[in-house]
Amino acid sequence: MARQYTLQRAAPTGPKIDYAAELNAEQLAAVTAPPGPALIIAGAGSGKTRTLTYRVAYLIENGILPHHILLLTFTNKAAREMLDRVAALVPQPLDGLWGGTFHSIGNRILRRHPVEAGFAAGFSILDREDAVDLMDEVVVKLELDPHEKRTPKGEVFADVLSYQLNTGFSLSDVLAEKYPHFLQYRDQFALARSRYEKKKQEANALDFDDLLEKTVALFRKHPHIAEHYQRQFQFVLVDEYQDTNHLQNDFIELLSARHHNVMVVGDDAQSIYSWRGADFHNILEFPKRHAGAQVHKIETNYRSTPEILAVANAAIAPNKKQFKKALRATRAATDSRPALIPLPDSGQQAALVAQRILELHEEGMPLEEMAVLYRAHFHSMELQMELTRRGVPFEITSGLRFFEQAHIKDVSAFLKWTVNPRDEVAFKRMARLLPGIGAKSADTLWAQVGERFRSKTQEPAAPAPTEGEDPDWSVDDEPPSALAPADRATRERPETIANPWLGMPPIKDLLAGLKVPTKTVKAWEQLAYTLDELAPGGKLAPPAQMIGSVLEAVYDDYMLANFPNYEARREDLGTLANFAKQYDSPQPFLDQLALMTSLDSDAAQRKDDPERVTLSSVHQAKGLEWRAVFVIWLAEGKFPTARSLDNDAAIEEERRLFYVAVTRAKDELYLSYPCVSYSGYGDPLQRPSRFLAEIPRELLEEWQVGGVF
DNA sequence: TACGTGGCGCTTTTT
DNA sequence: GCGCCACGTA
Secondary structure, eight states: OOOOOOOOOOOOOSOOOOHHHHSOHHHHHHHTOOSSOEEEEEOTTSOHHHHHHHHHHHHHHTTOOGGGEEEEESSHHHHHHHHHHHHHHOSSOOTTOEEEEHHHHHHHHHHHSTTTTTSOTTOEEEOHHHHHHHHHHHHHHHOOOTTSSOOOOHHHHHHHHHHHHHHOOOHHHHHHHHOGGGGGGHHHHHHHHHHHHHHHHHHTEEEHHHHHHHHHHHHHHOHHHHHHHHHHOSEEEESSGGGOBHHHHHHHHHHTTTTOOEEEEEOGGGOOOGGGTBOTHHHHTHHHHSTTOEEEEEOEESSSOHHHHHHHHHHHTTOSSSOOOOOEEOSOOOSOOOEEEEEEEHHHHHHHHHHHHHHHHHTTOOGGGEEEEESSGGGGHHHHHHHHHTTOOEEEOOSOOGGGSHHHHHHHHHHHHHHOTTOHHHHHHHHTTSTTOOHHHHHHHHHHHHHHHHHHSSSOSSOOOOOSOOTTOOOOSOOOOTTOOSOHHHHHSOOOOOOTTTTSOOHHHHHTTOOOOGGGHHHHHHHHHHHHHHSGGGOOOOHHHHHHHHIIIIIHHHHHHHOTTHHHHHHHHHHHHHHHTTOSSHHHHHHHHHHOOOOTHHHHHHTTSOOOEEEEEHHHHTTOOEEEEEEOOOBTBBTTBGGGTTOHHHHHHHHHHHHHHHTTEEEEEEEEEEEEOOSSSSOOBOOBOHHHHTSOGGGSEEOOOOSOO
16 A cells, blocks of 8 residues: 655755854754654754754755645744745745644634535634633523522533533543542533534634644545645654643644654743643653654754753752753853842832843843733732832733634624624624624524525535545545655645635525514614625625625624724724735634734834833743743742642643743842732741742842832 | 622733 | 622513
């Protein structure tokens, strides 16, 4: 069965990269590693991204077609950055290269084989909120005892079931670990799982987990489809491997199963996402799972002063579960050690940080070169007030993401339902915007619309999952030739742009005459008319035009009536419509909305803004660096967080988090904690974090802060 | 359905 | 010390 295929070197085009000159010995070894499974342990600040991007360039330079390379990341930002950097290195176009987040790659594959995956073309993607909305519908029907004072809500169900899927743990184990007080509901959770699956099926909608899980299931059910992709992806590269979960690891293993050229890059010491299912045993045990795997360690650090690195190495040393390694500094020694700053209370902690920021700024350090890091966002409240008082501009990495804001999601609901009229979540969201329509009426309307829609389509809207193999879908052909590097799968099986309205009566007829409350009649007619405009004559309009129609017909009025900050929201929707102009059809636009977190428009916005200090949780600071870093609230119960105190594994993760914080600093590091905090709830007395006690005193310079206060 | 009041509980976050 | 949610009423 196995087909032997010999790679041909492409004729060299353009100047070659001088790898030996541009990389250090450790990086070079990883970049030029022979094929086969490889684990790259890349310490903080060691040039991990550089290594990965040069590896891709190296593969391409050695004749591997971009089409045969798969590059997996966690975030869109990382994917974009890496692809951009590769593009800058190699002369040939990278069009065929499959690079993106796990979810976007899963989506891309599923869009080509929706039916084989058990769905219909044109499926919706449910973001986290949509998934919870749908789960709420399931939970209502479970009829949990209303006399019970506390019953789990949709959010808890969604969380538990998602965590279970991502980790592969049993339901009982997940409940015991995350929600022991809900263990009695075990059976309802199991029931909710199957009902939720059914709901998604009926709605032709996939949640984020499905984008991975259904891809894995597709491959297991249709080996010939799996084989196609396994053949195609001769080289698989994975970024931030230490944060992969069970499901993502299956995804990686399946896609690389044929060629075994899987290079995973990560730092076990920076694994900080176990609470959302990441299992750093994936990285610790990679060499065991892949016999003969090469292991490369990259430990030369270009970022921090030796004094900061000494603290970092000491900080992580107590962790038992790790690959032993020590970062080596390349920078020259300085005469300053990181500062350890106890403060009488949290107000003075805020004052110290603010004052020190101003001093550094006066010494010539730009504000954007400084950051204040903390374990939890509320730890920054006092500091925010202090900075405001002193007129220090700052930027906070938290809060609602652009696409998760209500007005963005409201408007997208119109588009989503037009593209996929089976999308229950989108329909109900849209309906609830009308005056006089709440959850109950939305439910009734949905039942009627669903009924009408089904009766108007000759075939059931959901094609039953096909059994057996699709005869038209043969992938057992010759591998893509160098002369025709275009993606064969794309040519043979383009992503179907589904149009549910073809051959259907106009939308307004579908909605006309349904029973609605008297005060809703007018708005209902208007809605029907508007939706008709989104698919005039049964043809889906371009998304930018759709947004315009929705705004003009209903949503602008809605915003005026319901939001105090009408102007800002209106502006956001203008930005959205502008963004939508790049898309001819709504489907890919909606995919983008679901799979992206932010619009890069704020980068442009920030241009004319003054420089700012960054305030960030440590989690969100991963991968970033600043010249000066302040880590605040290093007190027991704050950092490490109270919930981790009685759990060794949790403490180790907190310690890794502390390590991430420390290794963000290039030149200056300040570690502080208050002895007393009158703000907030709980015991005002604070004890210094154990992480501070673990650092040899001589590595730090202790500050004694006095003064008038 | 829409709006007002009391109680509870309080990390981290990408897709 | 505050915000969110669940429950009660018009």
